[in-house]
Amino acid sequence: MSYFVNEKGYYGDFGGAYIPEMLYPNVEELRQNYLKIIADENFQEEFHHLLKDYVGRPSPLYLAGRLSDRYKANIFLKREDLNHTGAHKVNNTIGQILLAERLGKKRIIAETGAGQHGVATATVCALRGLECVVYMGEVDIKRQAPNVARMKMLGAKVVAATSGSKTLKDATNEAMRDWINNPVDTHYIIGSVVGPHPYPDMVARFQSVISEEAKKQLAEQTGNGSPDYVLACVGGGSNAMGMFYHFIDDEQVKLIAVEAAGKGVDSGFSAATTYLGKEGVLHGSRSILMQTHDGQVVEPHSVSAGLDYPGIGPQHAHLFKTGRGRYVSVTDDEALQAGLLLTQMEGIIPAIESAHALAYLEKMNFTGGENVVVCLSGRGDKDMDTYMKYFGL
């Protein structure tokens, strides 16, 4: 069985390009060119140069000693939090900006939830001198003020999405509307492994540097590049797909994707898509999404803005349906506690998104000595407000 995209843009039952005709020329242009551009030697050279000297890759694979003692397993943290701009998001924006340049695009648009992808996009636009417009839900603009300021300082225009629930889903709708209205000179940098084909595959390829490095680093440190478990949090699923990518065909490696249960999977305030969702179409691809009986998209909830999305990428839906990946969830409370635990045991303040993956370690039963890689997708600076309120700091 293949877990990767086929020539029609599908992963099993999921994927495709469910887009109105207005987006067809842009998406088709990408589809016809992305593999060729990515494979180009000059592109690869520039991509890896920027990842190394600008982003600071490779990010370390750190054996967390005290955490390992606690769980009786070797807990390795893939330190995406140490990347420039503070999260894994920049791996993708570097790749896409180089691709946009090669397609002759002059204007970049993006959607953002917590602001991490918006900042990563504004950063690469500043780096390359391209115009940048970031759509962000009005509600998120209010709760993520520092990231809004960072984007503005980087020269991006931040546009409030005032439709629907005024969060990530609506910011994505607005970005798509912008692209419809600007069909020639604009490239849309989608921030996750969602959207019409080829986006899920393209973003996964750019993020796959995470598992490419981790595999090599693990082999260097333990003599075996195949861990027993790989864990990552899933909103749309870009850090998870990057973390899984080079382990997907190694069936001995168990892939665990941790979704945000919010206040509890059955509380009505949750973002646990595989548990609550059904198959359907959102933002251009067939996948699993939270929806009503009538196919209206349901608002998710998570304390972590980066996981507050009602769907998952189509490749995740495929890994879930085939059983290749295990999709689980942890609550807001469990994630926040795991964030505090990592901070006090290892001196690393994680993003609340990443803390979801860490929280699941508490629920696993290790027999002793297993090698476990957890993707620490981002750092917690942006979440200090939430931590302060929750813990009364």
Next chain:
Amino acid sequence: MNRIKKLFAEKKDILSIYYTAGFPSLDDTLTIAEELERCGADLLEIGFPYSDPVADGPVIQESSKRALDNGMDLKTLFTQLKELRNRVNIPVLLMGYVNPVLQFGVENFCRACAEAGVDGCIVPDLPMVEYETLYQPVFEQNGLTNIFLVTPQTSEERIRKIDGLTSGFVYLLSSSATTGKNLQVSESTEAYFSRIADMKLDNPTMIGFGINSKETFEKACAYANGAIIGSAFVKSLDAADIKGSVQRFMRQFREL
């Protein structure tokens, strides 16, 4: 001859009106349809609402949201449409996004359309390749035609393919845009409309997106068999006076 073919065979300067089912009030759907026909509309596009209408501008986003808040869903719509053919004679298309159709079930949806006397559908985010491989037989068994959109960026090859897949009309977007913008007929727009006219398609053409006045309607009719008005009509609806507001709007285009 079906209602759509008959319409295009008999009339020119066809006026098609889009509105959202369940807006302004849940039960306005057929009242609006009936009044539009009485006031000279030739074709109706009844929108079924979706929570995330990416191809739509603010007016239809708002009408969709209000319709959903009013409790509109496909089941309710088909219940309302049981009366359709007792009250309305002109052709009717249903227009909406693919996810509600998927959840209703494509076969159930097509059967319900046929039972209600609906003539076809416009599903902007249903890809042509999916339609061809999975949907076309079900549509055709139920006597439904599927209408596809064409933009100034759509290639000639693709337009030919669309022309072969539909038996209603080809829906020309005045520009690549979301709904509710003002039509500006520039030289390049004219060139695009003429290019399509020169292709001598098997199907008639209708121009939509940005048609909001008699002037823009007439401009569009110069290049196609007719035009489609959506946002401008939806915006003009007065919840307190549905029939009166329909009449006032239609008076711009038809002598009443």
